[in-house]
Amino acid sequence: MSENPGRSPDPAGGPRRRQKPAPSDGRRLPARRSRPERPGTGRIRRFRARLLAWYDAHRRDLPWRRRPDDAWAQLVAEFMLQQTQVATVTAYYERFLRRFPTVESLARAPQEAVLALWSGLGYYRRARMLHEAARRIVREHGGEVPSTVDELARLPGIGRYTAGAIASIVFGRREPVLDGNVRRVLIRWQATDGDPDAPDLRKRLWDLAEALVPRRRPGDFNQSLMELGATVCTPRAPGCGVCPLRRSCAARRLGLTEILPRAKRRRTPEALNIVALAVERDGRLLFVRRPARGLWGGLWDLPTEAVACGERPTQALRRLVRRLAGGRRAVGRPVGRITRLLTHRKVTFRLYRLTGTPAARGIPAGRRAGDTGYRWLKPDESGRVGVSRAVQSLIAMLDRHRSRRRFRRPEADRPGRRSRDQLQGAAAEEAGEESGCGTVSLTGTSTDG
DNA sequence: CATCCGTGGCG
DNA sequence: TCGCCAAGGAT
Structure with a gap:
């Protein structure tokens, strides 16, 4: 055991060597050799044992852990969990599985129903890919979720992480996973400097994850790594005092837990201004x-128009009304505005109500290029189709606006009683506020130039 | 390889 | 308020 020729990567740099301090000035630590791990070295055994023991004592009771043998349920969970936190997913998971308890049930379902249950969860392409994956599992795998990473990874929406997760958690295969949690845990454990997204570091982390995962209980082990990252080895203020790996963690020894992993630099979100129209x-x-591709692809939307750079929202509104009503004269009354922060965009919607009933009669006179349809929905029906959170907010704002107008007494109609949204929308409208520059054209919201 | 895709929570 | 991040994958 003193010699481990095939063993690597030793997180501490070698069986007997001490960990070299990680430079905090941005230099990288020397690259370590990464080769497949042979099971059984003391350090790795301790890592596994401590982590699994901790997991057995502290694992959270999560919905998908209650049916560990249901491959379909696990697959759904993994899709939902992609880039999405556990707390967010749990609200959607049970409802989705009740409606689509089997691969076949989803494979048969219309896309509309799938997107409706995904509404608000984000990254809607996942829903379409899960749908397509279900169809292919039925068609090509006899309705059984495949058990190997190679077969899994050929399915749409399944990459290396998800394939490893399913193969290990459901089918007990010794396959590693590397997600954001595992990456952070391992980077801290070995005090690795460098860009976590850099391919070479990624490869080393995959190699390390591969070396660590045991033959026995690989699924539990992988989940324990992720669980540790989610609940103890958190991005900020990690709970090192209760961490099962604290005795061997290099970042803790070196006082680098707050620094590692190195933060990614992100662009500031681009401002995007949209006018939306409520046509009743x-x-x-x-x-x-x-449109199926792009932002909020395949979801239902209110009629919208992008506000061009330097343009007043009312100009875009006029353009939108003209397009919808086929040149008919109609006016929009400002309802309010909402702002959504996306990963790389800050979208401001200004909502207007179309006034003038005759105008609504001829709508929609034409359709935007790329639109695949339109429909009229009652308030209680909007939950049956796929809509983004932004549209949900717009509808809610419209409802508030309507009830205010219906119930308020005239003397109550003073600025102080109006919501901030409406006030801002109205103020912006009156001021003829111009759109900020630097906006890009939103896919599917072309200015139909 | 870089960029795109949503939303919610946190300090 | 604001930046960062999350059980990533496709293009």
Whole structure:
């Protein structure tokens, strides 16, 4: 055991060597050799044992852990959990599985129903890919979720992480996983400097994860790593005092837990201004379908128009109304505005209500290029189709606006009683506020130039 | 390889 | 308020 020729990467640099301090000035630590791990070295055995013992004592009771043998349930969970936190997913998970308890049930379902249950969860392409994966599992695998990483990774929406997770958690295969949590844990454990997204570091981390995962209980081990990252080895203020790996953690020894992993630099989100129009007729609201690709792809949307750089929102509104009403004269009354922060965009919606009932009669006179349809929905029906959180907010704002107008007494109609949204929307409208520059054209929201 | 894709929580 | 991050994958 003193010699381990095939063993690597030793997180501490070697069986007997001490960990070299990680430079905090941005230099990288010397690259370590990464080769497949042979099981059984003392350090790695301790790592596994401590982590698994901790997991057995502290694992959270999560919905998908209650049916460990249900490959379909696990697959759904893994799709939902991609780039999404556990707390967010749990609200959607049970409802989705109740509606689609089997691969076949999802494979048969119309895309509309899938997106409706995904509404608000984000990254909607995942829903379409899960849908397609279910169909292919039925068609090509007899309805059984495949058990090897190679087969899994050929399915849409399944990459190396998800394939490893399913193979290990459901089928007990010795396959590693590397997600954001595992990456952070391992980077801290070995006090690795460098860009976590750099390919060479990624490869080394995959190699390390591969070396660490045991033959026995690989799924539990992988989950324990992720669980540790999610609950103890958190990005900020990690709970090192209760960490099962604290005795062997290089970052802790070197006082680098607050520094590692090195933060990614992100661009500041780009400002994007959108006018949206509420077109009401017979108690229904007009929705248009967004193009399948791009932002909020395939979801239903209110009619929108991008505000060009330097343009007043009202100009875009006029353009939108003209396009919808086929040149008819109609006006939009400002309802309010909302702002959504996306990963790399800050989208401001200004909502208007179309006034003038005759105008709504001829709508939609034409459709935008890329739109695949439109429909009129009653308020209680909007939950049945896929809509983004932004649209949910717009609808809620419209509802508040309506009830205010219906119930308020005239003397209550003073600025102090109006919501901030409406006030801002109205103020912006009156001021003829211009859109900020630097906006890009939103896919599917072309200015139909 | 870089960029794109949503949303919510946290300090 | 604001930046960062999350059980990533596709292009």
